[in-house]
Amino acid sequence: MNTLTDRASDLVSEFEIFDDWMDRYQYVIDLGKELEPLDEAFRTNEYRIHGCQSQVWLQPGEANGTVHFKADSDAQITKGLIAILLRVVNDAPAAEVASADLAFLDRLELKEHLSPTRKNGLDAMIKQIRLYAGALAARSASSN
Amino acid sequence: MTQPAAPSVATHPDIGAVRAQFPALQTEVHGQEVAYFDNAATAQKPQAVLDRMDRYYRTENANVHRGVHTMSQLATDAYEGARARMASFLGADDTREIIFTRGTTEAINLVASTFGNGLSIGDEIIVSEMEHHSNIVPWQLLSERTGVKLRVVPVTDDGELDIEEFRIMLSERTKLVALVHVSNSLGTVNPVRRIIADARGMGIPVLLDGAQAVPHGPVDVKDLDVDFYCLSSHKMFGPTGVGVLYGKAEHLEAMPPWQGGGDMIEQVDFAGTTFNEIPHKFEAGTPHIAGVIGMGAAADYLEALGWDFIASREQDLLEYGTSRLASIKGLRIIGTAPKKAAVISFLLGNAHPYDVGSVLDRLGIAVRTGHHCTQPLMKRFGIPGTVRASFAFYNTREEIDRLAAGLERAAGMLS
Numbered sequence: 001m002n003t004l005t006d007r008a009s010d011l012v013s014e015f016e017i018f019d020d021w022m023d024r025y026q027y028v029i030d031l032g033k034e035l036e037p038l039d040e041a042f043r044t045n046e047y048r049i050h051g052c053q054s055q056v057w058l059q060p061g062e063a064n065g066t067v068h069f070k071a072d073s074d075a076q077i078t079k080g081l082i083a084i085l086l087r088v089v090n091d092a093p094a095a096e097v098a099s100a101d102l103a104f105l106d107r108l109e110l111k112e113h114l115s116p117t118r119k120n121g122l123d124a125m126i127k128q129i130r131l132y133a134g135a136l137a138a139r140s141a142s143s144n
Numbered sequence: 145m146t147q148p149a150a151p152s153v154a155t156h157p158d159i160g161a162v163r164a165q166f167p168a169l170q171t172e173v174h175g176q177e178v179a180y181f182d183n184a185a186t187a188q189k190p191q192a193v194l195d196r197m198d199r200y201y202r203t204e205n206a207n208v209h210r211g212v213h214t215m216s217q218l219a220t221d222a223y224e225g226a227r228a229r230m231a232s233f234l235g236a237d238d239t240r241e242i243i244f245t246r247g248t249t250e251a252i253n254l255v256a257s258t259f260g261n262g263l264s265i266g267d268e269i270i271v272s273e274m275e276h277h278s279n280i281v282p283w284q285l286l287s288e289r290t291g292v293k294l295r296v297v298p299v300t301d302d303g304e305l306d307i308e309e310f311r312i313m314l315s316e317r318t319k320l321v322a323l324v325h326v327s328n329s330l331g332t333v334n335p336v337r338r339i340i341a342d343a344r345g346m347g348i349p350v351l352l353d354g355a356q357a358v359p360h361g362p363v364d365v366k367d368l369d370v371d372f373y374c375l376s377s378h379k380m381f382g383p384t385g386v387g388v389l390y391g392k393a394e395h396l397e398a399m400p401p402w403q404g405g406g407d408m409i410e411q412v413d414f415a416g417t418t419f420n421e422i423p424h425k426f427e428a429g430t431p432h433i434a435g436v437i438g439m440g441a442a443a444d445y446l447e448a449l450g451w452d453f454i455a456s457r458e459q460d461l462l463e464y465g466t467s468r469l470a471s472i473k474g475l476r477i478i479g480t481a482p483k484k485a486a487v488i489s490f491l492l493g494n495a496h497p498y499d500v501g502s503v504l505d506r507l508g509i510a511v512r513t514g515h516h517c518t519q520p521l522m523k524r525f526g527i528p529g530t531v532r533a534s535f536a537f538y539n540t541r542e543e544i545d546r547l548a549a550g551l552e553r554a555a556g557m558l559s
Contacts, residue, residue, distance in 0.1 A: 074528070
């Protein structure tokens with residue numbers, strides 16, 4: 001299986017194809033459309049990520065020590081950003097996700113083009129993903 | 145805000161020359177000159193305002209009301225001159241009725257914390273569903289302190305106040321009517337003259353949130369016979385962090401002081417402190433001197449430019465913008481009152497306002513997205529927020545064409 005770094009590098013290469021910023025936005029939007037749907041039971045305040053101007057819900061999941069998130073947002077660009085994030089972290093070992101720096105987002109040159117509120121929202125999302133992954137990693141370490 | 149007479153063409157300044165007076169309009173955003181349509185959030189500042197504030201800091205900077213020395217006198221003259229300027233700007237004939245605040249929000253909080261503190265259980269304050277949070281939350285806090293009850297005037301589908309409901313709400317329990325003059329989210333110009341007449345008939349004082357009214361037309365507090373009028377400098381092309389509370393002297397004199405500190409006292413003694421006269425009673429601490437002076441310069445600027453010119457430009461932009469935007473497939477304008485300031489709030493199909501705003505930003509077009517600090521109003525329309533284009537006299541039809549083209553593009557991307 002690819003490491004987080006490999007997956008991030010693939011994404012960076014994909015984004016390098018686009019010279020035009022609008023095309024990049026369009027690609028982000030299109031990635032969002034392919035996002036695995038959230039189970040409706042998770043569309044609640046409890047699973048909402050706060051700090052986003054748009055609404056975002058994050059559904060944690062796991063299998064054999066790896067994380068698997070589903071998520072949704074009412075804004076398409078936000079949804080695309082989530083899709084990018086989840087493409088990198090999903091089905092990776094929890095311990096690895098918990099300690100990942102996820103700096104690849106900077107290399108996509110997306111972060112600096114996001115409004116501060118959206119950047120805060122993205123940071124809140126990353127923080128929540130790490131928290132879940134950290135908790136899962138701690139749990140599987142103690143059960144071993 | 146009264147409706148100015150029809151403009152004479154001869155008095156019209158050249159729009160290119162007007163735009164050149166606003167340095168920030170020349171800012172490039174993502175490689176293009178910004179099309180700035182976020183004027184209702186804050187307006188750009190003319191060179192005359194920047195120069196006046198610069199001159200204060202460079203040549204007059206000293207504290208006000210304190211020193212015998214010449215520079216302190218210069219600063220005090222400029223500061224008090226701005227008070228006289230704002231009094232004439234608002235049509236007040238007594239400069240003591242002009243209190244400098246940090247802005248509209250602080251002005252409303254001041255009234256809530258002084259005038260409001262005299263109220264108690266059984267008393268009512270009337271606000272509306274279209275208020276900015278700054279004209280809701282101070283009264284809610286007051287309600288928690290005193291038990292005073294908030295009554296809320298509903299809004300019609302067009303985005304107008306339901307005046308019949310308002311009339312029904314007025315009673316001997318009503319101790320204050322606190323309403324917005326011009327809606328920041330929808331642009332609706334409320335019939336404040338009628339509202340004041342109705343309240344006055346029952347001896348009820350009226351506070352108006354004028355933040356979105358003063359940039360668009362002349363306001364005359366004497367003519368309106370309003371009790372309190374609040375404004376923010378930064379929305380009328382002046383600096384941020386400063387504003388005005390106009391209050392009738394009879395109210396201000398009866399109100400207790402709010403914040404304590406320097407300048408607001410007459411004598412301080414541990415046995416008991418006595419307070420300064422109005423307006424100084426409400427201006428504790430060193431004020432935003434440069435801001436106040438800059439606000440006065442903004443008032444000068446607006447009146448020199450002329451309300452006729454401003455009104456005719458804004459009317460043209462509103463009409464042109466409304467027709468251009470309404471022709472975009474799937475675009476829905478929220479707020480269609482017959483009397484509107486130059487604000488267009490809308491939704492583009494099912495696209496989230498945030499997505500629309502992000503795409504427009506990439507095209508160098510600045511709009512506001514979200515609930516505009518009017519969550520109850522958004523709830524009333526059953527929407528999470530809108531995209532809002534708010535115009536100023538310096539905007540152009542060409543910029544609106546860019547906005548329309550940007551929206552067509554966004555619609556394609558976000559469908």
